Amino acid sequence: MDEIDEEIIKILRADSREGYSRIGKKVGLSEGAIRKRVKALVESNVIRKFTVKIGLGEGAEGIALLSTDPGRPTKEVSTRIQEIPNVETIYEVTGEYDIVAVIGGMSVTEVNECIERIRLVEGITKTNTMIVLRSW
Numbered sequence: 001m002d003e004i005d006e007e008i009i010k011i012l013r014a015d016s017r018e019g020y021s022r023i024g025k026k027v028g029l030s031e032g033a034i035r036k037r038v039k040a041l042v043e044s045n046v047i048r049k050f051t052v053k054i055g056l057g058e059g060a061e062g063i064a065l066l067s068t069d070p071g072r073p074t075k076e077v078s079t080r081i082q083e084i085p086n087v088e089t090i091y092e093v094t095g096e097y098d099i100v101a102v103i104g105g106m107s108v109t110e111v112n113e114c115i116e117r118i119r120l121v122e123g124i125t126k127t128n129t130m131i132v133l134r135s136w
Contacts, residue, residue: 001046004029008037009047016050060131061104062111064118065097067126074098077123084121086114097128 007027011018020038021031029037041047068077078090081101089102101118105111108131115129 001041005037005041005046008034009041012038012047012050059104059106060108060111061102061135062108062115063130063132064101064103064115065128065130066099066101066118066124067096068098069123069125072123077121080121080123081118084114084117086110087118097126 004027008023011023011026020034024031024034027034038047066077066081068074074092078092078099081087081099082090086103086105087101088104091100091102092098093100103111103114103118105114111131115127118124119127
């Protein structure tokens with residue numbers, strides 16, 4: 001990955017719908033070259049997914065802090081959580097909790113239902129959940 005790839009990622013993080021030709025103009029490459037670079041970034045798992053993030057005025061977002069059973073690999077628990085609908089992002093972290101899950105939904109009820117499903121995942125020993133009130 002070079003500086004151009006980093007710039008492409010920066011542009012896509014700001015707007016994942018940005019067209020290849022517009023990205024090309026911004027970084028000084030052709031549309032075809034951008035297409036090839038994005039394809040390579042996806043195939044190498046640098047870019048894992050393109051997503052839609054709903055504004056809080058149109059939906060709800062929650063954050064779940066999760067502790068896991070020390071006898072179960074955190075990666076295994078994270079993989080199971082990632083399969084649950086509405087889980088947008090998983091972070092394995094240090095500190096009191098082992099995993100942070102970011103959850104999005106069209107309503108607080110939908111976010112809550114996702115949190116309830118997370119609590120049923122084998123290996124979860126403790127949860128601390130928060131509903132996001134505002135984000136920038």
